[in-house]
Amino acid sequence: MGGTMRLKAICFSLLIFTMAFSQKPYFQQEVHYKIDVTLNVLAKTYSGHERLTYINHSPDTLTYVWLHLYPNAYRNNNTPFARQQMEQRISQFYFSDSAARGYLKLTALRSNGKQLSYSLKNDAIDEAKIDLPLPLFPGDTITLEIDFEGKFPRVFSRMGTWDGYYFAATQWYPKMVVYDRLGWHPDSYLDLGEFYGEYGTFDVKITLPELFVIDATGMLKDDVAEETFMRQLADTTRYFLNLDKADRKQFIKNWKHDRERQLDLSKTKTVHFYAENVHDFAWFAGLHYMVLRKIHNGGVLTNVLVHPESAYNWRHVPDYVKKTVSFYGKMVGPYQYPKASVVQGQLRAGGGMEYPMITIISIPHSDWENFLEMVVMHEVGHNWFMGMLGSDERASTFLDEGVNSFVELKYLEHYYGKYNLTNFKKLFFGLDILRDLGDWQLLQMAFGTKVSERTDLPLDLRAEEYDRSNYGVINYQKGALMLLALEEYLTPPVFWKGMREYFARWNGKHPTVNDFFQTMEEVSGKELDWFVEDWYHSTRYCDFVIKTVKKKREGDSLKIEVWVENKGTMKDMPAPVRVVSASGDTLQKWWNGNPEQPLVFKTKDKPLKIEVNPRHSIFEMSYLNNQAGLPPVEIHFVPQIPSFETYEVIILPYYWYESFVDKHRLGGMIWGGNPILKQWFWTGKAYYATKTKRHGYRLTLTNRFHLPLANYTDVKAEWFDVDGMRKKGLYFSNYFQRRGKDYPKKYLNFALEAVDLYRGDYYESSMFQKARYGVITMEGKYLTGKMLTGLSAVFRLQKGMQLAGSKTNYLKVEIGGNWWARVSKNSWFRLEGYWANIWGAAYPRQESIFAGGEIDPRHQKFVFSRRGSLAPNRHYTLGQGMKMYGYGDPDNRYFLGKSGAALSLTVKPWKYLPVMYGSGAALGQKSMGLKGNQLFAEAGLKFNVASIEMIFPLYISDPAPGEKHLAFRFLLNYSFRLSFGF
Ligand SMILES: [Zn+2]
Structure with missing residues (x-):
């Protein structure tokens, strides 16, 4: 454990401690809410009265207080929530109309009969500052009388309404802001980033249509009618669950139909909830909900409000809650609340969201049932981390999400073992x-x-x-x-x-x-x-390695000395080292982080296994080097989710149909290692063509390095003989991105390649010619994107060289750019430009500049491209380069040259119109010589299905002889780089 490091850490903690807490001892404010609210289903609004009593337990005199008016987050495009959505490049809210938005207005604000004034934060209208008529001295109490009116937005984040009959009232009422040792926390509503609430009591009466099912934070108070209503629903749901599948389907249909028919919005009920020692109050109401009900763990009530379609799949949810309450109760501390309910609803902020005593889950159901249990238990678990342990989630998200995720891990391990997700x-x-x-x-x-x-x-x-x-x-x-x-x-x-x-x-x-x-x-x-x-506080990490093992016989025991090293950056972290001997002795000692000092073990016989961090409970970049000797190897015949623990070898049979020459190709593929981390990741492919009896193979080896400047550098070696081409290549890919920022992403790549196109019959002669040459490439890419606009740019410099007798000698420069902007919800445009030039006369045809896009002369990408016919054929044209899609035709007629420039505009003008494009280009047969050379234009339509691009160049200015300007032509384009190399 590095001494200076520790000293620095102590100083740092001391500094924080001094800054934040030294002046004031811990204190906690107190708040009591009494709320009467009425839901208006048709208008999606609610209005009511709130009596808020606030007790100042702080040593400070307060002259103002803050209230959260969270629903104002949904009021316009200038709220912190809206701005965060833009930063996250999510545009649903931005383009939503006012009917879909929400708000919370204070229609009256009084204290002691006196009108109070308040102001909203300039850049955050969901935070209101209220000036107090008289200072609130330590120990004093103030009561605010508030009339309010709110509106449910469509679900953009957490609060909202859906399907006309469902309401999730979360962060919905005027809420007292926490005042603590650090002062006030008027933190606006955000989608990413949660809450901080003051503890107190909630006494809430909600008026809503009689037929609606409702549950909330807190218990029903003296409400026999509602209690009976819930029990009856639970009985009906139980009856429903016992029906067989066909009857259940019919039942659901009738159930929904009947409830919609019976709904009379003028018949209302007022439901009364009461909760103590909570920092928030949420309620959920809907027309068709079924109710699963269970009392467990010494009297904890669980209501599960579920859409009828999901009720059967959710039938075990009350048991998940029961298991969670008992597991957390045992591991962390006893549950303090009388209720733990779960409601099915809509959310855009994740699969579930927690409120005290009640949780909303948005996943309908899942064949992967452990997943539903995982989400339910995680959200119910939040009753501990930050229900009862009310930390400031905005300041330290770890305290609720991190700690809760850890207990989740332990829960799943406890009930389902270490491999608990396998289903x-x-x-x-x-x-x-x-x-x-x-x-x-x-x-x-x-x-x-x-x-x-x-x-x-x-x-x-x-x-x-x-x-x-x-x-x-x-x-x-x-x-x-x-x-x-x-x-x-x-x-x-x-x-x-x-x-x-x-x-x-x-x-x-x-x-x-x-x-x-x-x-x-x-x-x-x-x-x-x-x-x-x-x-x-840091981004350090560990990577323990058993470096050296020395064995020495001493009398009848064996002395084993083990040197450990941490190749990661977190040098202070000690690690357990375990020795298992042939006779089954298991010895463990802690290595203290010093690579010079060996750990000494004494066993009776030879060690079978010497391992550092044997339970893998300290995160490492790789566990493959944790053992003395070879890492554990697993062999699979189907690609797996990559393992960090074992060295995986995947073996797959290979088949490809190739219509021109080989017909059927049969063979195998194999790869080893972790394709995500790229730690000495290798791939191999070998095939045999049944018709031509030719062989082919491809080998790659990739490793990731962390050098200064770039985030990482992947170095890949490739060696192949496929499709009549031999190639040896060495690639250096550098990736640059600022920590914590998605954009901009920058790439700087270098490649060294030796290419030998030795058999022409695999290739279209208008695009390719036999050649042997070397290529050095430098390529830079820049990508950036905001919600409504994005930019990407590419620069590529390529030097072609003579190789063993060939005369190749050229320099090619390409520059491309692409700028897009979104104009409205359903309209956008994209402007693309490209310029390229070749210096030098000696270059193989495949390295030319092509009007019809870019070809893939060195087989770097995996391409599916079909032009004018859906039969399997071979066109290596990619949708890059000059992108004049109409000018590469199935009759082997491509336009190519030494210089080229193209400009293209793609427009999606309106929701009901397809994507249209128009392009113009010039192709020159001389270096830097566009003037007087061939000019092209084309226009057409584009469709995208997933990542497959369908392009219809309906008009082209330079048709082939016999071809019309206006005709039906198409191109299907799909290309990707596969790091597996096949
Ligand atoms: Zn969580």
């Missing part, structure tokens, strides 16, 4: 051919990918500082992996004792990350500042 058998006719998979491995893969790309972030940022690609991976996955390492370091009994102590101390309060680690330090007696610095 793939249904997918393959019941055959168990995929590797077992656990929740834990998904975390490893998601976070490991980020670390490998050097785009991960520390855990200590505020929620709004992460973007979509990082928010989940860091807060949930890295957060859980950090705790897995902490559990290993402290040992599980000590860790869980610390967790329970944390709960006991902070239940019903506002803990911070400091409070969490301080509790862990006190319970374990271990100093953890270095751990917090490494795991929480």
